Amino acid sequence: MMASPRPLLLATLALTVSVVLVARRESTPPHAGFASDTPVVLVPSLTGQPEYCLTCHSGIEEISAAHPTEAFGCVRCHGGQPLALDAETAHAGLLGGRNPSDFDVVEEGCGGTECHSGPADEGLDQIHRSLVSMQSTYAGAIAAVREAFGSQSDAEAHFSIFAVSDPEITSPTGLPSLEGFSPQVASEPPAVQAFAERCLTCHLRAEAVDQAGFQRLTGCAACHAVSNWQGTYDGGDPTLPRDEAGHAETHRLTTSIPYSQCNACHNRGNYSLVEMEFQARTDLPSDGTASRLAAYYQPIAQFTACEEELDCIDCHSAGEVMGDGDLHRQMSEVRDVQCRTCHGTAAEGPTTRQITDASDTALRQARLNPHATLELGDTVVTTERGETLWNVTLQSEGSLELMGKVSGTIYGVPPVAGSGCEQNPDEQESSACHECHAVERP
Amino acid sequence: MNRPTFFEHLHPPFIPEAQARFRYTLGLGGLSVFFFLVTSVSGALLLFYYSPTAAQANASVQLLQFHVPLGWLVRGVHFWSAQALVVTAALHLLRVALTGGFRSGRRFNWLLGLGLLVVVLALDFTGYGLRWDASIGWALVVGTNLMRLVPLAGETLYRWAVGGSALGEATVLRLFGWHVFGLMLPAFAVLIWHLFRVRRDGGIAHPAGPQGVGDSRLPRARLVQREVMAMLLAGALLLTLTAAAAPALTGPFDPSSPIAEARAPWFFLSLQELLRLGDPLWMGVFVPLVALALVALLPYGIDRGLILGRWLPRDGRVGQALVLTIAVGACLLAVRGALR
Amino acid sequence: MSAMPSSDPDRAPALGRRGFLAVASRALLWLTGGASAIALSRYLAYEPPRAPANLVTLDKPETYPAEGMTMVAAGGAALFRDAGGFFARSLTCGHLGCRVREDDDGGFTCPCHGSRYARLGSRVEGPASGDLGCVALSVDGDGRLVLDLATSVDAAWRLSMPTAAQPHDPESTPMNRGLS
Numbered sequence: 032m033m034a035s036p037r038p039l040l041l042a043t044l045a046l047t048v049s050v051v052l053v054a055r056r057e058s059t060p061p062h063a064g065f066a067s068d069t070p071v072v073l074v075p076s077l078t079g080q081p082e083y084c085l086t087c088h089s090g091i092e093e094i095s096a097a098h099p100t101e102a103f104g105c106v107r108c109h110g111g112q113p114l115a116l117d118a119e120t121a122h123a124g125l126l127g128g129r130n131p132s133d134f135d136v137v138e139e140g141c142g143g144t145e146c147h148s149g150p151a152d153e154g155l156d157q158i159h160r161s162l163v164s165m166q167s168t169y170a171g172a173i174a175a176v177r178e179a180f181g182s183q184s185d186a187e188a189h190f191s192i193f194a195v196s197d198p199e200i201t202s203p204t205g206l207p208s209l210e211g212f213s214p215q216v217a218s219e220p221p222a223v224q225a226f227a228e229r230c231l232t233c234h235l236r237a238e239a240v241d242q243a244g245f246q247r248l249t250g251c252a253a254c255h256a257v258s259n260w261q262g263t264y265d266g267g268d269p270t271l272p273r274d275e276a277g278h279a280e281t282h283r284l285t286t287s288i289p290y291s292q293c294n295a296c297h298n299r300g301n302y303s304l305v306e307m308e309f310q311a312r313t314d315l316p317s318d319g320t321a322s323r324l325a326a327y328y329q330p331i332a333q334f335t336a337c338e339e340e341l342d343c344i345d346c347h348s349a350g351e352v353m354g355d356g357d358l359h360r361q362m363s364e365v366r367d368v369q370c371r372t373c374h375g376t377a378a379e380g381p382t383t384r385q386i387t388d389a390s391d392t393a394l395r396q397a398r399l400n401p402h403a404t405l406e407l408g409d410t411v412v413t414t415e416r417g418e419t420l421w422n423v424t425l426q427s428e429g430s431l432e433l434m435g436k437v438s439g440t441i442y443g444v445p446p447v448a449g450s451g452c453e454q455n456p457d458e459q460e461s462s463a464c465h466e467c468h469a470v471e472r473p
Numbered sequence: 474m475n476r477p478t479f480f481e482h483l484h485p486p487f488i489p490e491a492q493a494r495f496r497y498t499l500g501l502g503g504l505s506v507f508f509f510l511v512t513s514v515s516g517a518l519l520l521f522y523y524s525p526t527a528a529q530a531n532a533s534v535q536l537l538q539f540h541v542p543l544g545w546l547v548r549g550v551h552f553w554s555a556q557a558l559v560v561t562a563a564l565h566l567l568r569v570a571l572t573g574g575f576r577s578g579r580r581f582n583w584l585l586g587l588g589l590l591v592v593v594l595a596l597d598f599t600g601y602g603l604r605w606d607a608s609i610g611w612a613l614v615v616g617t618n619l620m621r622l623v624p625l626a627g628e629t630l631y632r633w634a635v636g637g638s639a640l641g642e643a644t645v646l647r648l649f650g651w652h653v654f655g656l657m658l659p660a661f662a663v664l665i666w667h668l669f670r671v672r673r674d675g676g677i678a679h680p681a682g683p684q685g686v687g688d689s690r691l692p693r694a695r696l697v698q699r700e701v702m703a704m705l706l707a708g709a710l711l712l713t714l715t716a717a718a719a720p721a722l723t724g725p726f727d728p729s730s731p732i733a734e735a736r737a738p739w740f741f742l743s744l745q746e747l748l749r750l751g752d753p754l755w756m757g758v759f760v761p762l763v764a765l766a767l768v769a770l771l772p773y774g775i776d777r778g779l780i781l782g783r784w785l786p787r788d789g790r791v792g793q794a795l796v797l798t799i800a801v802g803a804c805l806l807a808v809r810g811a812l813r
Numbered sequence: 814m815s816a817m818p819s820s821d822p823d824r825a826p827a828l829g830r831r832g833f834l835a836v837a838s839r840a841l842l843w844l845t846g847g848a849s850a851i852a853l854s855r856y857l858a859y860e861p862p863r864a865p866a867n868l869v870t871l872d873k874p875e876t877y878p879a880e881g882m883t884m885v886a887a888g889g890a891a892l893f894r895d896a897g898g899f900f901a902r903s904l905t906c907g908h909l910g911c912r913v914r915e916d917d918d919g920g921f922t923c924p925c926h927g928s929r930y931a932r933l934g935s936r937v938e939g940p941a942s943g944d945l946g947c948v949a950l951s952v953d954g955d956g957r958l959v960l961d962l963a964t965s966v967d968a969a970w971r972l973s974m975p976t977a978a979q980p981h982d983p984e985s986t987p988m989n990r991g992l993s
Binding site for chain 3: 035036037039040043044046047050072074081
């Protein structure tokens with residue numbers, strides 16, 4: 032027999048304790064503590080591969096009706112490891128951190144010929160259009176400042192925030208390429224350097240200013256994922272903190288983008304070319320409780336009632352905001368929608384066309400909107416460049432109606448022709464209309 | 474009369490107390506055998522789920538880690554007992570070197586043991602590679618490219634290891650073949666041989682002469698009981714380590730994406746530090762090979778002592794200095810690499 | 814040292830502390846061993862989730878002849894059409910699961926152990942114990958036929974296709990989702 036059973040017992044006890052530790056670890060796996068202790072599996076029909084993201088992220092909103100979860104799953108857009116159940120392993124290889132539409136990774140996250148890098152004639156090349164749009168290149172601003180301070184002697188656009196090239200030019204004013212501005216900055220005069228440092232930091236690839244009111248994401252989500260004033264998340268995903276800025280309000284992409292999202296960048300203040308700095312507007316309360324009329328435009332702006340009651344996107348079409356796929360020198364080359372586009376002039380009414388093809392892009396865009404009732408056979412307004420404003424329809428009596436894309440409200444569009452409007456047909460800029468129709472600010 | 478069990482029969486009927494003392498051997502050889510067996514058994518269990526293809530390797534490890542019931546336990550035990558094996562094998566070599574255990578007819582067994590250590594390191598390295606994730610991909614690139622530098626045989630060695638002229642689809646399967654069979658078979662055979670030689674060479678080296686005669690002897694039943702206790706404690710340690718810390722795992726290895734972290738596995742950190750110092754052929758191939766050769770030749774001319782069974786015998790200073798210098802140097806380099 | 818057993822003959826010899834510790838150790842070891850055996854069994858019994866592959870999409874109904882049979886290799890089924898509509902039979906032999914083949918007299922034969930089936934799947938002879946399974950059909954949103962291998966129906970079941978001239982047949986089966 033053994034000299035003493037005590038050492039053996041102690042060793043056995045040590046083993047038992049370790050077995051208990053193992054049992055504890057088995058019953059509290061790394062994902063425990065979130066919504067579900069048993070792994071939740073989703074097998075999206077597009078990939079056929081089981082994904083376990085919803086084990087922790089259970090309760091997260093479906094990203095959009097056009098990207099149903101049971102078809103897309105999560106990994107197709109976000110990347111990451113579908114089988115993993117602990118955060119570090121699961122998030123390895125995540126595209127763009129939380130945002131796969133960030134322009135550094137957008138081709139992988141949102142791209143593909145059957146997705147958003149599709150044929151231009153069907154309007155399915157949204158990624159390319161966004162990457163070369165004015166909001167991404169700032170080509171006009173850079174050219175204007177450089178000309179003003181003598182770095183260039185013409186008004187041509189040579190530089191963009193990031194180098195871009197566009198081999199296929201479809202518009203008369205399109206450019207083939209623009210150089211990246213960063214390598215050039217060191218050789219610029221001090222004023223232009225200050226401009227680059229202080230003013231060129233607000234673009235779609237850059238993080239938003241870290242203040243309430245400026246909250247937005249980057250890339251496609253900068254517009255399509257709506258943030259609230261504080262930039263906090265207020266949805267159903269249990270893993271996200273509720274008090275942290277830098278989030279969209281819910282995990283949803285939308286085409287019904289309210290004016291407040293545009294105002295994360297626009298109408299926030301002015302640039303002083305003398306001091307070469309951004310001066311934020313000071314007329315708004317810091318808690319985001321300003322009325323629509325007060326918040327919509329800056330104090331210096333002139334606008335009509337419809338420009339404040341409607342949201343920006345009710346008039347500013349996708350072709351204007353996301354661009355037409357070409358590189359342009361300045362905003363005036365992409366500006367398309369004018370008052371007369373819907374209201375017409377004293378001489379003639381707006382241009383319209385009838386939707387006769389079931390695969391018309393206008394029908395596809397309307398389908399994405401929860402309020403829209405556009406149907407085959409409807410007649411809609413078109414712009415000078417040929418873009419269709421699908422939310423402005425010709426009614427059977429001959430009158431025009433505009434549906435607010437965000438609110439769903441129907442507005443009658445009073446035509447200029449036959450009204451008491453005393454306009455000069457050769458002066459169709461908005462400042463001419465504002466002379467009579469501008470709203471008094473409170 | 475208690476007929477001895479098979480396990481007991483593997484041991485000599487009696488061993489001198491002097492051999493069996495824990496403070497002499499520290500039980501390192503025995504622990505190494507235990508860890509080797511645990512690694513083998515847990516590895517066999519992993520075989521049921523691991524998929525040795527470039528497309529599925531990482532996903533199958535994730536399946537094991539997160540979904541197979543207690544798969545995390547099998548993988549964790551396999552990992553920790555493998556690392557423990559490297560530690561105890563290296564310390565065992567150090568113990569044998571510092572007690573002159575390679576003297577007096579045990580020279581060949583010293584070589585067998587050294588060979589085992591090399592095979593164990595190769596097993597650890599190939600095992601790491603089977604994870605096929607971003608954290609090991611670069612270690613594999615460097616490690617295999619080092620092989621290329623070996624004069625004359627380099628390119629052939631590389632192809633043997635990698636299964637082609639570059640890392641690719643075939644490499645996972647090749648590593649798997651080496652890990653599960655190509656290295657395991659010699660490891661197992663040499664282990665048996667090594668243990669046999671211990672018995673044949675007179676057991677664990679112990680002082681001969683007047684002190685040896687009349688020494689108390691330990692019956693094998695008692696020896697086995699001690700071993701069982703050591704195994705229970707070592708097992709408890711493995712389970713606790715596994716419950717506390719899982720081996721790392723990240724997404725699949727993608728050769729086209731930038732290197733996040735190019736770090737050698739811990740047991741090759743010293744080699745990685747060496748490689749920072751100079752030409753890869755000298756630092757990566759010659760210096761390690763020379764160190765290995767010196768250690769191998771320790772009983773063949775470097776050490777000429779005779780005292781057995783004592784720690785740091787007086788007549789073995791040269792050998793002790795050599796081994797300690799190499800060991801301490803490697804440790805310092807590894808620590809430096811770890812702290813970066 | 815163990816406790817001295819009492820000299821009282823009615824009292825059973827005490828196990829003693831040493832004996833108790835030994836028994837306790839053995840008990841713990843047996844428990845650990847038992848737990849390990851259960852753990853091993855659970856470990857080896859796991860099955861990874863697979864994507865459900867039970868729905869097979871075919872072509873639009875008008876591409877199939879008004880009467881006759883079409884083999885659907887991908888679905889392991891045979892698609893039939895008669896005056897009553899579409900129906901399908903599984904090509905998996907009921908015996909041990911081999912894939913049956915068409916034979917020369919219009920029926921099916923299993924190459925593994927020789928079971929034979931008639932044209933519409935009823936068992937003729939051989940070691941199989943039943944007829945070929947009847948699987949369900951439906952029409953998807955694009956108007957294509959879809960085989961649902963996971964759903965069984967009876968032999969008389971039909972997916973009827975209303976022609977353009979006929980009004981919706983009130984006697985059509987619940988599975989009928991004709992062309993819209």
